[in-house]
Amino acid sequence: xxxxxxxxxxxxxxxxxxxxxxxxxxxxxxxxxxxxxxxxxxxxxxxxxxxxxxxxxxxxxxxxxxxxxxxxxxxxxxxxxxxxxxxxxxxxxxxxxxxxxxxxxxxxxxxxxxxxxxxxxxxxxxxxxxxxxxxxxxxxxxxxxxxxxxxx
Numbered sequence: 001x002x003x004x005x006x007x008x009x010x011x012x013x014x015x016x017x018x019x020x021x022x023x024x025x026x027x028x029x030x031x032x033x034x035x036x037x038x039x040x041x042x043x044x045x046x047x048x049x050x051x052x053x054x055x056x057x058x059x060x061x062x063x064x065x066x067x068x069x070x071x072x073x074x075x076x077x078x079x080x081x082x083x084x085x086x087x088x089x090x091x092x093x094x095x096x097x098x099x100x101x102x103x104x105x106x107x108x109x110x111x112x113x114x115x116x117x118x119x120x121x122x123x124x125x126x127x128x129x130x131x132x133x134x135x136x137x138x139x140x141x142x143x144x145x146x147x148x149x150x151x152x
Contacts, residue, residue, distance in 0.1 A: 008120050009075035010037055016073075017043055026069060028052050030076075055095040063106035071116030074099065 010033070016022045017040045027033065027049045050062070055076065058066070066072070074096055080088040100117060109115025 008077075012073050012075055012120070014039065017046055022046070024048065026050060026066070028066065030055075056090075056098045058099070058102035060106070063102040067103050067106035067108035067115070069108075069115075070113075071118065072099070072103070073118045073120060075120040077120075 009029075013025065013027065013033075016025045023046070025047050027047060029049065029051060030053065031051065032049065033039070050065075052058075052062070076095060077092060096119060103115065103117070
């Protein structure tokens with residue numbers, strides 16, 4: 001399951017389509033994959049796309065559908081330009097935590113078959129949280145978060 005956005009998300013999506021070990025890809029996305037995106041010929045047969053507009057909430061049905069996957073690559077993001085730190089924090093932190101909670105509540109993963117939640121951050125996210133660039137401080141807050149191993 002993937003949340004593709006432009007460069008990072010499309011690169012992950014293409015890699016998943018090319019991997020013979022990946023049997024199905026579910027795209028949970030705000031909008032359809034752009035028509036200009038160059039995809040392998042198997043994309044349509046291997047992909048289910050779910051358009052989801054509000055990443056702060058998930059219906060129980062949707063959460064259960066998504067929890068049935070082996071994992072998730074979370075590549076949802078956008079530029080922080082024109083946003084306050086509080087507004088921007090909602091995107092990488094609030095949206096991510098809402099998805100993680102919904103998946104956990106829906107029973108994603110177990111001791112025998114863990115659910116893999118991969119957060120795609122930003123190049124140059126600042127682990128010291130001292131950057132003058134607001135996005136770099138915000139993105140780093142998720143680097144050490146282990147949702148399925150701890151209480152959310």
